[in-house]
Amino acid sequence: MHRSLPALLVAILAAPSLASGQTAVDRLPSDVAPGLIVSVVEDDGRKIEGRVREISERGLVLSRGGTSEEIRLDRIVRIDKPDSLKNGALAGLGVGLALGAFSALAQPEGSEPEWVFAAIVSNGIAWTLLGTGIDALVDRRRTLYERGRRPQVRLAPVVGRGTRGAAVAVNW
Numbered sequence: 001m002h003r004s005l006p007a008l009l010v011a012i013l014a015a016p017s018l019a020s021g022q023t024a025v026d027r028l029p030s031d032v033a034p035g036l037i038v039s040v041v042e043d044d045g046r047k048i049e050g051r052v053r054e055i056s057e058r059g060l061v062l063s064r065g066g067t068s069e070e071i072r073l074d075r076i077v078r079i080d081k082p083d084s085l086k087n088g089a090l091a092g093l094g095v096g097l098a099l100g101a102f103s104a105l106a107q108p109e110g111s112e113p114e115w116v117f118a119a120i121v122s123n124g125i126a127w128t129l130l131g132t133g134i135d136a137l138v139d140r141r142r143t144l145y146e147r148g149r150r151p152q153v154r155l156a157p158v159v160g161r162g163t164r165g166a167a168v169a170v171n172w
Contacts (some may be wrong), residue, residue, distance in 0.1 A: 028055065031144045032079055038062070038144070040071055041078040049082065077147050083140040085132050092131020096124040 032038065032052060039049045040062065048069065050062030059072045060079075100123030104116040154169040 028060075028073075028079070029144055031081070032060075037082060039080040039082050039141070040076055041080075042071065042075045043077050044075075076145070078143060079145040081142045081144055083135075083138075083142075085135050088131040088133075088135020088138075089128050090131070092127040092129065092134075093124055095131070096127025099123050099127065 032055065034052050034054060036052045037050070038052055039047060040060065041047050048062060048064070048071065050064030050069065052060060053063045053068060054061040057073075059070045060076065061068055061070050097120060100120035103123065104119050107116065107119075152169075152171045154171075156167045156169075158165040158167050
């Protein structure tokens with residue numbers, strides 16, 4: 001037992017999460033900044049969505065629907081950046097306007113300018129809706145932070161014929 005105690009102390013001090021001296025705020029990536037819209041999952045499974053107002057040593061302050069809510073950093077399990085439908089809508093709009101322009105160019109000479117304009121706009125609207133719908137089906141939520149497992153120390157008695165002691169397991 002006397003020989004294994006120094007080995008246990010070395011193992012505990014070698015744990016990166018214990019010996020690094022990092023605070024909870026230092027572990028958050030620089031992507032998590034005030035003004036960013038995020039989705040936070042707490043250790044009890046509750047999911048909170050809002051805009052980051054402030055990051056402090058105590059917690060993360062989210063603004064949601066005119067109110068603010070502080071979430072303690074030690075309770076945060078994961079921080080995600082939700083996907084926006086804007087990129088799908090813009091891609092659909094670009095494709096729709098291009099196809100509308102091509103269809104307008106394919107019309108015979110002397111076509112009404114109003115018809116050409118209507119073809120471009122209607123294609124743009126239809127493809128914007130299609131692009132938004134496709135983007136809604138694809139979840140591109142990006143995880144910005146995920147808490148790893150917490151360090152654990154387990155102690156178990158070892159008893160046998162002529163043997164007495166303790167087994168120590170350290171996970172980090």
